Amino acid sequence: xxxxxxxxxxxxxxxxxxxxxxxxxxxNGYQGISISAVQQPTYSVxxxxxxxxxxxGREVIGCYGNxxxxxxxxxxxxxxxxxxxxxxxxxxxxxPSRSVLLTGIHNHANGMxxxxxxxxxxxxxxxxxxLPVLLEQAGYRTARIGKLHVAPEQVYHFRQVLxxxxxxxxxxxxxxxxxxxxxxxxxxxxxxxxxxxxxxxTDDPHRSNTVAADGSPIFDGSKPNLFGNRPxxxxxxxxxxxxxxxxxxxxxxxxxxACRAELAQYYESVSRLDAxxxxxxxxxxDTGHYDNTLIIYLSxxxxxxxxxxxxxxxxxxxxxxxxxxxxxxxxxxxxDAMISWVDITPTLLDFAGIWxxxxxxxxxxxxxxxEQEGATGWDDVYASHSLHEVTMYYPMRVLRERRYxxxxxxxxxxxxxxxxxxxNSFTWQDILRAKQKLYGKRxxxxxxxxPRFELYDLQTDPDEVKNLASNPRYQAVLARMQTKLKRFQxxxxxxxxxxxxxx
Numbered sequence: 001x002x003x004x005x006x007x008x009x010x011x012x013x014x015x016x017x018x019x020x021x022x023x024x025x026x027x028n029g030y031q032g033i034s035i036s037a038v039q040q041p042t043y044s045v046x047x048x049x050x051x052x053x054x055x056x057g058r059e060v061i062g063c064y065g066n067x068x069x070x071x072x073x074x075x076x077x078x079x080x081x082x083x084x085x086x087x088x089x090x091x092x093x094x095x096p097s098r099s100v101l102l103t104g105i106h107n108h109a110n111g112m113x114x115x116x117x118x119x120x121x122x123x124x125x126x127x128x129x130x131l132p133v134l135l136e137q138a139g140y141r142t143a144r145i146g147k148l149h150v151a152p153e154q155v156y157h158f159r160q161v162l163x164x165x166x167x168x169x170x171x172x173x174x175x176x177x178x179x180x181x182x183x184x185x186x187x188x189x190x191x192x193x194x195x196x197x198x199x200x201x202t203d204d205p206h207r208s209n210t211v212a213a214d215g216s217p218i219f220d221g222s223k224p225n226l227f228g229n230r231p232x233x234x235x236x237x238x239x240x241x242x243x244x245x246x247x248x249x250x251x252x253x254x255x256x257x258a259c260r261a262e263l264a265q266y267y268e269s270v271s272r273l274d275a276x277x278x279x280x281x282x283x284x285x286d287t288g289h290y291d292n293t294l295i296i297y298l299s300x301x302x303x304x305x306x307x308x309x310x311x312x313x314x315x316x317x318x319x320x321x322x323x324x325x326x327x328x329x330x331x332x333x334x335x336d337a338m339i340s341w342v343d344i345t346p347t348l349l350d351f352a353g354i355w356x357x358x359x360x361x362x363x364x365x366x367x368x369x370x371e372q373e374g375a376t377g378w379d380d381v382y383a384s385h386s387l388h389e390v391t392m393y394y395p396m397r398v399l400r401e402r403r404y405x406x407x408x409x410x411x412x413x414x415x416x417x418x419x420x421x422x423x424n425s426f427t428w429q430d431i432l433r434a435k436q437k438l439y440g441k442r443x444x445x446x447x448x449x450x451p452r453f454e455l456y457d458l459q460t461d462p463d464e465v466k467n468l469a470s471n472p473r474y475q476a477v478l479a480r481m482q483t484k485l486k487r488f489q490x491x492x493x494x495x496x497x498x499x500x501x502x503x
Contacts, residue, residue: 047196089341410496
C-alpha cells in the first residue's frame with residue numbers, strides 16, 4: 001500500500017468519525033449527500049442560489065432581445081442554462097410576489113395581500129411553511145442577503161442573515177450587488193457536509209427615493225428618478241452610462257423625452273445589478289460550487305413604470321426566468337412552457353428531494369420539463385393581485401392562456417389606484433402636465449377606468465388594448481375562461497371568490 005493511499009484512508013476514517021457515514025439521510029424525505037474528503041463536497045442534491053431582482057422587466061435584458069442594454073453576465077447565465085420564454089409572476093407587487101415565490105401559495109391564500117413595510121403591515125399567516133424553513137429542516141444551510149420584504153420572520157426564517165437590506169433604502173446593501181456578492185463569499189466557502197440555499201435579493205433596479213424626517217419616502221416627479229445611481233458609482237462596479245436617445249422604449253410606455261431620460265437611468269441600474277450577478281457567479285466558481293449549484297435568476301415583478309408594476313398586463317407579469325442546472329444537457333435551451341412563481345418553491349423542493357410531501361401544493365414542480373422539447377400540460381397560468389399599498393384596494397384575478405387572457409377587475413367601479421412612486425414618476429407627471437390623452441398604446445382614461453372583465457386575444461393584440469369581453473363573437477371564450485377562473489379561486493381558497501355572486 002503506497003503512502004498516498006494510506007493518507008486517503010486515514011482522512012476518510014476521520015471524516016466519518018466526525019460527520020457520520022457517507023450518503024447519510026439528514027431530513028424528512030431528503031435524499032442524502034455524498035461527501036468527498038479531498039474536494040469540495042459533491043451532493044446528490046444541488047446547492048441552490050435564488051437571485052431575485054427588484055422590478056426588472058424582461059424587456060430590459062440582452063438575452064430577451066434588448067441589444068441596447070448591457071447585461072453580459074445574465075446573458076451568459078442563459079447561455080449556460082435555460083431561458084424561460086413564458087414565465088409569469090402571480091402578482092406584480094413586491095411583497096405579495098415574494099411571498100408566493102417563497103411558499104408556493106398564492107398571496108390571497110398565504111395572507112401577504114400587500115406590502116409588508118411601514119403602515120401597510122401585511123404578513124403571511126403563522127401556519128405557512130416557507131421554502132427556507134423546509135430546506136433547513138431537510139439539512140440545507142440557509143442564508144439570505146439584501147431585501148426580504150415579507151413577514152413574519154419566523155415564517156420566512158433563514159439560519160443566517162449575511163446582511164439585511166432595507167426596503168428601497170438608498171444606503172441599503174441591495175443597491176450594491178457586487179458588495180452583496182462579496183458578503184456571500186465566506187458562506188459559499190464554508191466547508192460543510194450540507195448543501196446550501198442562498199437567497200440573493202437586490203434593491204436594483206427599483207426606483208430610488210429620498211426619505212422624510214418621519215421615514216416616509218419622497219418621490220419627486222419634476223426630474224428623472226435615479227434608480228439607485230449615484231455620483232461616483234459603487235465600489236468595484238464598472239458603471240455603464242446610457243444616453244436617452246439610445247434606449248429602447250417598449251410599446252406600453254410613451255416615447256417622450258421624460259420617459260427616455262428615466263429609462264436611461266433604469267438601464268444603468270440594471271447593468272449594476274448584472275455586475276453583481278457576475279461577481280456572485282465568479283465566487284461560486286472560485287469556491288468550487290458552480291457545477292453543483294442550481295442557479296435561478298428572476299424578478300419579483302415588471303419594471304417600475306405605470307403600465308407594468310402593480311398591473312397584471314403583460315409587462316407587469318411576464319418576466320425573466322433563467323435557470324442554470326448543475327449538469328445542463330442543453331445549454332442555451334429556450335423553454336416555452338408556461339410557468340409561474342407559484343411553481344418555484346415546489347420545483348426547488350423537488351430538486352432537494354423533499355417534494356411531494358408535507359409542503360405547499362398550490363404550485364407544481366416543473367423539474368422534469370426544464371430541458372424538454374414540446375412539454376405538454378403547461379399552457380396556462382393564473383394570477384392574483386389583491387393590493388399594493390394598503391390604500392390601493394383593487395383586486396384582480398387573471399387566467400392567461402397561450403392565446404387569450406382574461407382579467408377580472410373585482411373592484412372595477414373604483415378608479416385604478418396608482419402606487420406613490422409610479423404616480424409621482426417623471427414619466428407619468430410629464431403626461432399629466434402636457435395633458436396627453438395617450439399613454440403608450442392606451443388612453444389615460446382607459447388606464448384609470450377599467451371594466452369588470454377584460455378579454456384579450458394576445459395573438460392579434462399583444463399590447464392588450466382591444467377588449468373583447470363585450471364582443472358577441474367571443475362570448476363562448478369568455479364563458480369558458482370565466483368557468484376556469486372561478487374554479488381556480490375556489491380551489492385556492494380565495495376570499496374574493498364570492499364576489500362573482502354578491503357583486
